Amino acid sequence: MTDTKTEDRIEDRLSFQAEVTKLLDIVVHSLYSDRRIFLRELISNASDACDKLRYEALTTPALREGAEDFRITLRLDKDAGTIEIADNGIGMNRAELIDNLGTIARSGTEEFVKHLKDADKQGEARLIGQFGVGFYSSFMVAEQVQVFTRRAGETQGWHWESDGGGAFSIGEAEVTAPGTRIVLHLREDAKEFLEDWRLKSTVKTYSDHIEIPVVLLGKDDEGKDTEETLNEASALWTRPRSEITEEQYTEFYHHVSHAFDTPWHTVHFKAEGAIEYTGLLFVPSQKPFDLFQPERKTHIKLYVNRVFITDDAPEVLPSYLRFVRGIVDSSDLPLNVSREMLQNNPVLRKIQGGLVKRLLGDLKKRAENADEYATFWETFGAVLKEGIYEDFERRSDILELTRFRSSTTDGWVSLADYVSRMKTGQEEIYYITGDDAETLKRSPQLEGFRAKGVEVLLLTDPVDEFWINAVPDYQGKALKSAASSAAGLDAVADPESKDETPEETAPTDQIEALAKALQETLGDAVKEVRSSTRLKESPVCLVSEDGGMSLHLERMLKQAGQDMGHKPGRIMEINPSHPLIKGMAAKVASGGGDLSDLGMLLLDQALIVEGEAPADPVAFARRLSTVMTGAV
Numbered sequence: 156m157t158d159t160k161t162e163d164r165i166e167d168r169l170s171f172q173a174e175v176t177k178l179l180d181i182v183v184h185s186l187y188s189d190r191r192i193f194l195r196e197l198i199s200n201a202s203d204a205c206d207k208l209r210y211e212a213l214t215t216p217a218l219r220e221g222a223e224d225f226r227i228t229l230r231l232d233k234d235a236g237t238i239e240i241a242d243n244g245i246g247m248n249r250a251e252l253i254d255n256l257g258t259i260a261r262s263g264t265e266e267f268v269k270h271l272k273d274a275d276k277q278g279e280a281r282l283i284g285q286f287g288v289g290f291y292s293s294f295m296v297a298e299q300v301q302v303f304t305r306r307a308g309e310t311q312g313w314h315w316e317s318d319g320g321g322a323f324s325i326g327e328a329e330v331t332a333p334g335t336r337i338v339l340h341l342r343e344d345a346k347e348f349l350e351d352w353r354l355k356s357t358v359k360t361y362s363d364h365i366e367i368p369v370v371l372l373g374k375d376d377e378g379k380d381t382e383e384t385l386n387e388a389s390a391l392w393t394r395p396r397s398e399i400t401e402e403q404y405t406e407f408y409h410h411v412s413h414a415f416d417t418p419w420h421t422v423h424f425k426a427e428g429a430i431e432y433t434g435l436l437f438v439p440s441q442k443p444f445d446l447f448q449p450e451r452k453t454h455i456k457l458y459v460n461r462v463f464i465t466d467d468a469p470e471v472l473p474s475y476l477r478f479v480r481g482i483v484d485s486s487d488l489p490l491n492v493s494r495e496m497l498q499n500n501p502v503l504r505k506i507q508g509g510l511v512k513r514l515l516g517d518l519k520k521r522a523e524n525a526d527e528y529a530t531f532w533e534t535f536g537a538v539l540k541e542g543i544y545e546d547f548e549r550r551s552d553i554l555e556l557t558r559f560r561s562s563t564t565d566g567w568v569s570l571a572d573y574v575s576r577m578k579t580g581q582e583e584i585y586y587i588t589g590d591d592a593e594t595l596k597r598s599p600q601l602e603g604f605r606a607k608g609v610e611v612l613l614l615t616d617p618v619d620e621f622w623i624n625a626v627p628d629y630q631g632k633a634l635k636s637a638a639s640s641a642a643g644l645d646a647v648a649d650p651e652s653k654d655e656t657p658e659e660t661a662p663t664d665q666i667e668a669l670a671k672a673l674q675e676t677l678g679d680a681v682k683e684v685r686s687s688t689r690l691k692e693s694p695v696c697l698v699s700e701d702g703g704m705s706l707h708l709e710r711m712l713k714q715a716g717q718d719m720g721h722k723p724g725r726i727m728e729i730n731p732s733h734p735l736i737k738g739m740a741a742k743v744a745s746g747g748g749d750l751s752d753l754g755m756l757l758l759d760q761a762l763i764v765e766g767e768a769p770a771d772p773v774a775f776a777r778r779l780s781t782v783m784t785g786a787v
């Protein structure tokens with residue numbers, strides 16, 4: 156830290172957090188093709204600052220005086236080449252300035268920036284566009300940015316300044332009233348923003364929905380002060396739907412969500428009845444970056460009579476709908492409701508019920524268009540599925556909305572689709588879990604299913620392992636893992652066209668003897684070795700015990716470093732019609748030879764097919780070499 160003295164002010168010079176420097180570098184070097192968005196970001200921040208003061212004033216009477224007549228003012232100075240954006244909102248003190256304008260507050264963005272490769276600024280920069288860079292977007296147009304601010308309730312004002320390089324300076328300043336004034340010293344190539352018309356049209360395009368007036372201050376020909384309000388200045392959600400354009404909804408979505416995509420779905424409605432509220436909700440078309448963060452936070456802004464209360468009330472929506480953005484405004488909550496009071500609040504719980512019903516109902520309607528719904532499902536399906544085990548009441552609704560990859564068709568299928576084409580004699584809905592649909596489709600456990608043309612749902616999201624066990628059946632048909640020992644296919648009729656003669660199998664007693672010998676060789680690596688009815692081409696596969704943990708879940712837990720505390724009950728199935736197994740069975744029957752190497756190789760082969768490493772890779776390689784040597 157170095158101290159410099161500017162105009163009687165002692166200024167501290169501080170470095171930006173490394174990620175901010177990186178981000179600024181991208182911002183300055185062509186982050187967006189449309190640079191106008193800096194204005195949207197700054198107006199959005201100013202409006203948030205007013206919302207915050209209005210809320211704090213509800214519980215802190217000392218702040219009440221300044222918490223009215225909110226407005227955001229813009230001033231152009233062509234001679235100085237500056238644009239000023241000022242608000243009379245909450246303001247910032249020194250610590251907040253350093254924190255807010257020196258670091259990246261949002262952990263997801265920070266993580267993302269950390270991983271940005273300098274080499275690919277253009278490509279990755281486009282991605283960060285989804286997150287929004289907020290205040291830092293000023294540096295797209297400004298070579299120097301100054302902030303003058305005073306926190307409501309405090310008397311000391313502060314000055315912050317930076318040229319967007321690695322550092323900023325901060326010092327005391329005289330600021331007459333609470334709020335924030337940002338002065339952008341425009342770059343030569345951004346002077347176009349000094350034109351009134353350019354500024355006005357930008358505000359109209361991007362900030363019309365802001366509830367607080369955005370006022371352009373100026374002078375008329377005689378040098379008298381003028382004021383012109385540039386936006387509609389009424390909360391968008393209070394306007395009739397018919398008067399709101401698609402573009403206005405999208406801009407509002409950008410404002411509330413800090414995202415840049417076009418919403419996949421917009422729902423704007425007024426609930427009337429015992430509890431009244433308005434909802435304006437959006438389903439994004441792109442994944443918000445924090446979707447899989449452990450907090451699983453929802454992001455709905457809660458208003459009471461148009462006063463912003465919080466965007467952090469977990470009760471507004473359940474976690475499995477955390478991808479939804481937007482606002483809810485109710486007059487049935489007390490205006491002085493504190494964030495704490497919102498917990499277990501019965502009114503809010505009812506509102507949540509209404510919102511969930513509405514959203515799931517809308518998804519159901521949108522699901523009628525399979526292609527459109529597929530884009531939603533691919534983006535948010537994994538999150539929505541959490542509701543299957545978290546929201547018992549809505550389980551069946553969510554199950555109806557769930558889509559699956561399938562072993563017999565491309566594209567997405569629903570459970571209803573599956574049931575409608577179940578085979579004669581088939582009583583169960585079969586699924587298999589794993590990391591990747593293509594590999595699952597080819598897995599040996601499914602050979603028998605393939606041979607009988609029985610469809611198997613391919614579950615590849617980690618969450619599938621959890622909900623699937625919570626759902627015993629769908630329309631009375633049990634959900635059964637195709638990779639479990641109990642997946643009996645015997646009842647399912649063979650395909651009519653099946654005319655090839657069945658493969659000759661080894662005699663049952665020989666197979667039993669082989670299974671016993673293998674069991675001895677493999678020890679407790681497997682719980683049981685037994686003859687298979689499912690295998691058609693492969694000699695061997697592993698299956699889990701009926702009702703036991705799936706092999707995939709076992710792997711997931713192992714990768715997550717979780718000790719399962721016991722040896723899993725894996726069962727090795729051998730194919731009695733495979734030449735290798737027949738040969739081994741004959742050898743056991745004739746009492747000849749040591750089969751331990753072959754036995755271990757069989758197990759390792761089954762493990763490899765599962766995507767696992769052989770238990771002892773060195774021993775595996777040695778055994779394989781021995782066998783290969785015998786073959787040359």
Ligand SMILES: Nc1ncnc2c1ncn2[C@@H]1O[C@H](COP(=O)(O)OP(=O)(O)OP(=O)(O)O)[C@@H](O)[C@H]1O
Binds near residue numbers: 200
């Ligand atoms: N005009 C303002 N008045 C008061 N605080 C502000 C103002 N502008 C910015 N801030 C503070 O600085 C923080 C960082 O702003 P910034 O725009 O970078 O991010 P953000 O608004 O939180 O999110 P996003 O990056 O999506 O815009 C804000 O969260 C807010 O606390």
